[in-house]
Amino acid sequence: METQGGYLSTLLQIEGLRTQFFTSAGTVKAVDGVSYTVEEGETVALVGESGCGKSVSALSVLRLIPDPPGRVVDGTIHFQGQNLLELDEEGIRHVRGRQISMVFQEPMTSLNPVLTIGLQLTEPLITHLGMDDSAARTRALELLGMVGISDPKRRLTQYPHHLSGGMRQRVMIAMALACEPKLIIADEPTTALDVTIQAQILELMKDLTKRLGVALIVITHNLGVVARYADRVNVMYAGKIIETGSARQIYHNPKHPYTLALLRSVPRMDQPRKDKLDPVEGQPPDLTRLDEGCAFRPRCRYAAERCAEAFPPLEPVGNGQMCACWRKDDLAGPLREAS
Amino acid sequence: MSVETAAARAAETPMPGVARGEVLVDVKNLVMHFPITEGIVFQRATAHVKAVDGVSFEIRKGETLGLVGESGCGKTTTGRCILQLEKATSGEILFEGQDLTKLDQRSLVPVRQKIQIIFQDPYSSLNPRMKIGDIIGEPMRVHKIITDSAERAARVSELLSVCGLDPKFADRYPHEMSGGQRQRVGIARALAMNPTFIICDEAVSALDVSIQAQVINLLEDLRDEFHLTYLFIAHDLSVVRHISHRVAVMYLGKMVELAVCDELYDNPLHPYTQVLLSAVPIPDPEVEAQREHKIVKGEVPSPINPPKGCVFHPRCTLAVESCSKEVPEFREIRPGHWVACPLVG
Numbered sequence: 001m002e003t004q005g006g007y008l009s010t011l012l013q014i015e016g017l018r019t020q021f022f023t024s025a026g027t028v029k030a031v032d033g034v035s036y037t038v039e040e041g042e043t044v045a046l047v048g049e050s051g052c053g054k055s056v057s058a059l060s061v062l063r064l065i066p067d068p069p070g071r072v073v074d075g076t077i078h079f080q081g082q083n084l085l086e087l088d089e090e091g092i093r094h095v096r097g098r099q100i101s102m103v104f105q106e107p108m109t110s111l112n113p114v115l116t117i118g119l120q121l122t123e124p125l126i127t128h129l130g131m132d133d134s135a136a137r138t139r140a141l142e143l144l145g146m147v148g149i150s151d152p153k154r155r156l157t158q159y160p161h162h163l164s165g166g167m168r169q170r171v172m173i174a175m176a177l178a179c180e181p182k183l184i185i186a187d188e189p190t191t192a193l194d195v196t197i198q199a200q201i202l203e204l205m206k207d208l209t210k211r212l213g214v215a216l217i218v219i220t221h222n223l224g225v226v227a228r229y230a231d232r233v234n235v236m237y238a239g240k241i242i243e244t245g246s247a248r249q250i251y252h253n254p255k256h257p258y259t260l261a262l263l264r265s266v267p268r269m270d271q272p273r274k275d276k277l278d279p280v281e282g283q284p285p286d287l288t289r290l291d292e293g294c295a296f297r298p299r300c301r302y303a304a305e306r307c308a309e310a311f312p313p314l315e316p317v318g319n320g321q322m323c324a325c326w327r328k329d330d331l332a333g334p335l336r337e338a339s
Numbered sequence: 340m341s342v343e344t345a346a347a348r349a350a351e352t353p354m355p356g357v358a359r360g361e362v363l364v365d366v367k368n369l370v371m372h373f374p375i376t377e378g379i380v381f382q383r384a385t386a387h388v389k390a391v392d393g394v395s396f397e398i399r400k401g402e403t404l405g406l407v408g409e410s411g412c413g414k415t416t417t418g419r420c421i422l423q424l425e426k427a428t429s430g431e432i433l434f435e436g437q438d439l440t441k442l443d444q445r446s447l448v449p450v451r452q453k454i455q456i457i458f459q460d461p462y463s464s465l466n467p468r469m470k471i472g473d474i475i476g477e478p479m480r481v482h483k484i485i486t487d488s489a490e491r492a493a494r495v496s497e498l499l500s501v502c503g504l505d506p507k508f509a510d511r512y513p514h515e516m517s518g519g520q521r522q523r524v525g526i527a528r529a530l531a532m533n534p535t536f537i538i539c540d541e542a543v544s545a546l547d548v549s550i551q552a553q554v555i556n557l558l559e560d561l562r563d564e565f566h567l568t569y570l571f572i573a574h575d576l577s578v579v580r581h582i583s584h585r586v587a588v589m590y591l592g593k594m595v596e597l598a599v600c601d602e603l604y605d606n607p608l609h610p611y612t613q614v615l616l617s618a619v620p621i622p623d624p625e626v627e628a629q630r631e632h633k634i635v636k637g638e639v640p641s642p643i644n645p646p647k648g649c650v651f652h653p654r655c656t657l658a659v660e661s662c663s664k665e666v667p668e669f670r671e672i673r674p675g676h677w678v679a680c681p682l683v684g
Contacts, residue, residue, distance in 0.1 A: 195576070196409060
C-alpha cells in the first residue's frame with residue numbers, strides 16, 4: 001500500500017494524547033495515551049463502541065473539548081510539523097475549518113437553523129480566504145454542485161429545515177471542503193442517515209477525498225462502513241488504541257481478542273445465518289474506575305493473571321500491524337482458528 | 340445466488356411454525372392517514388400524510404416476521420396500529436380471529452395483555468422516577484394479575500433473572516443502568532403479562548454492537564422458551580436477517596416485497612429491495628472491494644404527496660411508462676414470495 005511505502009509525508013502525528021474530564025463522579029480518563037499518525041491523502045478509521053474515546057480523541061485535535069470539565073492533560077498533536085496544543089486561540093482558529101475541518105454526526109443540530117445555507121457556506125470563505133461576497137457566492141455554488149445538490153442557486157437562499165437529512169449532510173461536506181483543507185475529521189458522518197442515503201454519502205466522501213487528495217479521519221462504530229472506506233483502522237477500547245493495522249489485517253487477521261470479538265458479534269449478510277450470535281459478554285468498563293491492568297480483561301475469554309498487573313503496550317506484530325495484548329503471541333493460533 | 344440454491348436452502352432449514360402454524364395476526368388492507376390540519380377553532384384537514392397505505396400480511400404462531408424499510412416508510416406506524424395505539428383509517432387487524440379495530444377501549448384491555456411492545460430508546464421508554472421493580476410490576480398491578488405486592492416482587496425477581504439481570508436491580512433507578520441493561524428491563528416489562536405476541540420496534544438499534552448481540556440472543560431464547568411470536572421492526576437488514584423467519588420490505592407506506600428470509604436475501608426481486616440490500620456495507624474489506632454497489636438516486640419522496648402509480652418509480656432503474664400510471668399489484672410470484680412489481684419474476 002502507498003502509505004506504507006514511506007514516500008507520502010505524515011500530515012498528523014498524535015503522541016501520547018491524554019484527555020480527561022473532571023466530574024463530580026471522579027476523573028474520566030476518556031482518552032488515555034493514544035498515539036497514531038495520518039499520512040497525506042489517507043483514510044484512517046477510529047472504531048469502537050460508545051464511550052471508548054474515539055470522538056474525544058478527534059475533538060482534542062481541534063481543541064474542541066469543553067474546559068471545564070474536560071482538558072487535554074498530556075501529549076502532542078503535530079499537524080504539518082506544528083504542535084496544535086501549543087497554539088493560542090487565534091492560532092487554532094486559523095487551523096479550524098481552514099486546514100482541518102469537521103463533519104459532525106447530526107446534520108440537524110450542527111447547522112445553524114436561523115441562517116441560510118448560503119450564509120453558512122460563504123462564511124468560512126470570507127473569514128479564512130478573504131474572498132469578497134460575489135467570489136464566495138460563486139465558490140459556494142461550485143461546492144454545492146460538487147456534493148451533488150440539485151438547483152444550487154435556490155438552495156443558497158434556503159434554511160436548513162428546508163432540506164432532508166441526506167441533503168444537510170451534503171451541505172456539511174460542502175462546508176468542510178470549502179477552504180480546501182488538508183484533513184477532514186468525520187465523526188459518525190452517516191449514523192443518523194438511512195442506509196440508501198448512507199451509501200450515497202459514503203460514495204460521495206470517498207470520491208471527493210480521493211479526487212482532492214484530502215486525508216480523512218472517520219470515526220464510526222459501524223464495522224461495515226469501515227470496511228468499505230478505510231486504508232488504516234485503529235480499534236479503541238476504554239480510551240486506548242488496542243489494535244491498529246490495514247483494513248485487511250484488522251478484518252482478516254485480528255490479533256487482539258476484542259477486535260475478534262467485535263467482528264464476530266455482528267451478523268453478516270454475506271455468510272450463512274448462524275443459530276446464535278457470538279456477543280462480547282459483560283458490560284463496557286466505567287472510565288472513572290479503571291485500574292492499571294488491561295481494561296478488556298473482565299470480558300476477555302483469554303484473560304490471564306498477568307493481564308491484571310499492567311496495561312499491555314501497543315507493540316508491532318508484523319507488517320505494520322500493532323496490538324496491545326500480553327498474550328498476543330500465544331493467542332495467534334486460537335484467534336486465527338476462531339476468526 | 341441462483342433461484343435453485345436459494346429454494347434448496349430454504350427447504351433445508353426447517354422453520355418452526357412457518358407455513359404450518361395457525362395465523363395469529365392477520366392485517367388486511369391497513370390504511371393509516373394522518374390529517375394535516377389548518378385553523379384553530381374550525382380545524383379542517385388540508386392534506387394527509389399517507390403513513391401506511393394499504394398493507395396486508397399475516398403472522399403465524401411462533402413466527403418472527405421482520406419488517407424493514409427506511410425512516411418514514413410506515414413500519415413503526417404499522418406496529419402501532421396493530422397495538423391500537425393509532426386508530427387505523429381503514430382496514431382490518433385480526434388477532435386470534437378478532438378484529439381489533441372494532442373493539443372499544445374496555446374490550447381491548449384483555450387483548451392488550453397478549454400483545455406487548457419493546458421500544459427503541461431504552462432511555463426514554465422507562466420512567467426515570469420509578470424503580471425498576473415498579474416499572475416491571477406496574478402492568479401486573481394495573482391488569483390485576485398479581486395483586487399481592489410480595490408475590491409481585493417475587494415475580495419481578497424472576498423476570499429480571501430470565502432477562503439476565505441481577506434481581507437486586509429491582510431497587511434501582513433507570514439512570515443507574517447502562518443502555519443494554521435498560522433494554523433488558525424493557526423486555527422484562529413486556530414479558531410480565533405473559534404475552535403471546537411482542538412487537539419489537541427497533542428494539543436493538545440504540546445499542547452498541549457487542550451489547551446488541553447479547554440482546555438479540557436473549558430475544559431468541561425467550562422466543563423459544565415462551566413460544567412467542569414477534570413482529571421485528573428494524574432498519575438494520577443484517578440483524579433482521581439473523582432473527583426473522585420471513586421478512587417484509589416497506590417503502591413509502593406500501594409493502595413492496597415479502598418472502599421467507601433466505602429467499603428474500605438471496606434472491607430479492609423488487610428493485611427497491613435490491614438497492615436496499617446492496618447499500619448495506621459488509622464488514623469485510625475484500626468482499627466490499629469486489630461487491631457491486633447499486634446506488635439509488637434521489638431521496639424518499641414526501642408521504643403527503645406520494646408519486647402516482649408505483650411509489651418507487653421516480654428512483655427505479657427498471658421503470659417504464661406504465662409504472663407512473665398503474666399501482667402495481669402485490670402478487671405471489673412463487674409460493675410464499677410476494678412482490679409489488681409487474682416487471683420482475
